[in-house]
Amino acid sequence: MRRAALLLLIASPSFADTIATDTPTLTAPPTEWLGPEPHLVIMGKVNGRELNIQLTDMASAPFVAEFAGKREYLPGEAGAFRYGDFEVALKAEIGGVERSLELEFENDDFGKAALPSDFALVPENFPKGFASFLEFSSEWEDASGSVNDEIGGFNGTLSLQLDEGAPDDKGLRPDGMIGGLVMAEKEGEIVVVSFTVPVAEYEIDD
Template sequence: MRLAALALVLCPLAAAAEAVTTAGAAGEPPSAWLGERPHLVLVGTAAGIPLDIRIEDIEAAEDVVRFAGKREYRPGEGGWRYTNFEILLEAVLDGVERTIELELENHDLREHAVPAEFALAAENFPEGERAFFEVQMEWETADGSVNEELGGWTGTATLLLETGEADAEGIVPDGLIGGFVAAERGTDRLVASFTVPVTETERDE
């Protein structure tokens, strides 16, 4: 690709890559999971964009439009495998409507009773005590837009909370998912603590 074309591709990111913070955010990232109260704390950098998002009480956060978890299932020999979950945040941060999604994948998360620690891996739906972690970020300002899907992190993810009532097929459509992630990707470093209410499931056939 020629330089001019490359610059064209990259300019939306460069135009909108300022730090993303919540009011009062500052200080060290958390060193452990912050507990069962629904929250999302995301501190570090992703695609070089500084993030310091500390929403420690989702229900009290006026700028949060949507905070929801989704469990996804795929067919397996013994029924549905619980292969991944997604955490969606839609919030107005620094006056900009921003969508941030976190996703964690494993061959079958049902095989890992909480607390369960996973080594982050580059492959999708890895078997054993490994997981694939992805961060997605989307927003638009007058200067440009950010649209990033960032996979291939290394580090660890620890699941500390999995609640909800399974139906006859083993699908769990409600409850909470909580955990802690410490991840690296090139020069990016990211720490996440979350507890998210599950509002949706998907069967990917």
């Protein structure tokens, strides 16, 4: 019911002053994950800005400079590691401006969940169980000035559908793919994101 309510609120958004990619193919936010091929779709509103970013075919998007994921591992018990964070990062020219967008998801240990799984978005960092903290970051500079936002504290759901990669000699995964669907709300603003991102690296947080 929560997912249906969020979608109803943005089923017919006004795209005035929208940050948008050219030639969008979707007329409404996705209601399901768009699948395992690399893509990023962001539709809705964050921090007063309408977003209509539709990158459904990364191979035909030459204006994308970087689209990459990263896992972050945290110290665990007995020398083990906890999979506490992953990031989805985009650098691209959108509307004639070089922009950086990043979604970062936290959990006490994503590695404990069998996929697919739904995680409730909560305002606490590194929550335990089926919960996740989302931070949405934006950075660019245009004629109106500079943007450097880091927005957290969303409600909603992360439906994590895909998280694969080959472990290294530490048992950590520096590659593979992560994919899912996000329906998030903060202070009456709603945003829906479908993503599948190739992982380029991992980081160990001491």
